[in-house]
Amino acid sequence: MTDFGAHAAHYQFAGFIDLLKHLIRQPSVVGAEHSFFRVLQRELEERGARVTWYEGLLVAQGNAPQSAMLSAHVDRHGLICTGPNEFQYAAFVSGHRSDLLGNAVSEELMQKISERFDATPVMAYEPWSGAYRGSGVIKNTFICEFRNNLIFELEGLEHLVAGTPVAFRDSLKVDQSLLSGQLDNVLTAALLVHLFSLGFQGTAFFTAQEESGSSWRYLLEWFRRFGGSTNRLIVLDTSPYPNREAADVQELVLRKKDAHASYNAQTTSSLAELCDQLGIRYSFKDQYVEQQNKVAQQQGQAARSLGSTEMGRITLASNGFVQGTTLQIPTTGYHTMQETATIASCLGFLRLLSHLAEMNQA
Numbered sequence: 001m002t003d004f005g006a007h008a009a010h011y012q013f014a015g016f017i018d019l020l021k022h023l024i025r026q027p028s029v030v031g032a033e034h035s036f037f038r039v040l041q042r043e044l045e046e047r048g049a050r051v052t053w054y055e056g057l058l059v060a061q062g063n064a065p066q067s068a069m070l071s072a073h074v075d076r077h078g079l080i081c082t083g084p085n086e087f088q089y090a091a092f093v094s095g096h097r098s099d100l101l102g103n104a105v106s107e108e109l110m111q112k113i114s115e116r117f118d119a120t121p122v123m124a125y126e127p128w129s130g131a132y133r134g135s136g137v138i139k140n141t142f143i144c145e146f147r148n149n150l151i152f153e154l155e156g157l158e159h160l161v162a163g164t165p166v167a168f169r170d171s172l173k174v175d176q177s178l179l180s181g182q183l184d185n186v187l188t189a190a191l192l193v194h195l196f197s198l199g200f201q202g203t204a205f206f207t208a209q210e211e212s213g214s215s216w217r218y219l220l221e222w223f224r225r226f227g228g229s230t231n232r233l234i235v236l237d238t239s240p241y242p243n244r245e246a247a248d249v250q251e252l253v254l255r256k257k258d259a260h261a262s263y264n265a266q267t268t269s270s271l272a273e274l275c276d277q278l279g280i281r282y283s284f285k286d287q288y289v290e291q292q293n294k295v296a297q298q299q300g301q302a303a304r305s306l307g308s309t310e311m312g313r314i315t316l317a318s319n320g321f322v323q324g325t326t327l328q329i330p331t332t333g334y335h336t337m338q339e340t341a342t343i344a345s346c347l348g349f350l351r352l353l354s355h356l357a358e359m360n361q362a
Contacts, residue, residue: 035130062201
């Protein structure tokens with residue numbers, strides 16, 4: 001860590017790595033995040049935050065809750081037992097196999113997922129307490145033609161009953177300047193917890209079921225109940241790139257829009273201006289995708305989607321009642337056990353959000 005000098009020391013980066021190592025080993029399968037919320041509650045309260053639970057949402061607040069509003073989803077991909085020795089992709093079960101716009105899960109997507117987790121070690125747990133229920137390994141994955149669904153066969157977990165979540169067994173790997181593991185989205189959730197160690201006094205939201213497209217519902221419910229309208233919500237996440245060369249062009253990723261909605265221009269601009277002031281390299285993901293699509297069109301290939309984010313979903317669903325922007329860390333190996341991010345991006349993330357919170361308090 002000494003290679004990163006004063007920034008690593010100032011932002012207590014060794015403490016963050018210890019926290020991330022702890023959190024990445026705690027299961028948090030989409031639709032079964034309760035036990036992870038319990039772990040987060042303890043970590044946040046030890047850092048002085050006031051923590052409140054709601055359905056699908058954990059809210060942590062400091063002494064100046066309006067100074068900044070940041071959100072990170074805590075769910076990760078995994079499996080759910082759906083019958084005797086039968087397991088399905090949890091996001092498909094939790095999301096009823098469709099997205100916010102009602103689009104069904106495609107066979108192409110199911111095939112892509114089936115190739116990601118061959119021979120991956122897994123562990124089962126009680127969704128509320130987090131109690132360990134056994135470990136196993138994925139031995140086969142196939143698409144059931146009768147149900148048009150993705151089915152996993154596991155070895156070692158034949159005793160489980162339907163409804164038991166099964167997480168991919170994981171640990172953090174630190175290799176010089178890179179962090180790797182199933183980072184989406186425990187990485188930015190851990191960074192958000194660590195901000196309280198650094199004196200963050202704003203509001204942090206930790207949402208469930210983002211990977212199945214449902215987290216915006218829980219977040220919007222909170223704003224309707226307590227917070228009123230806002231245009232300053234910042235949603236934190238990872239952002240996929242095809243390789244390290246493409247990812248390393250920027251330290252942080254901003255967006256002006258996604259496939260669902262345009263973001264608040266003022267809030268987005270404020271992040272870009274702060275990046276400029278701090279000397280943090282950034283780019284806009286929507287512009288990157290649009291440029292890639294121009295090249296693809298010239299080559300007769302299909303265009304890519306602008307992507308789906310919690311920010312876009314809540315903006316669209318609330319008709320602008322809740323607005324803001326996103327801040328993301330560029331990664332490779334998206335939605336695999338080898339998703340990789342740079343330490344430089346994590347430090348830039350902490351620097352930017354720390355200055356943003358201080359700016360809002362001033």
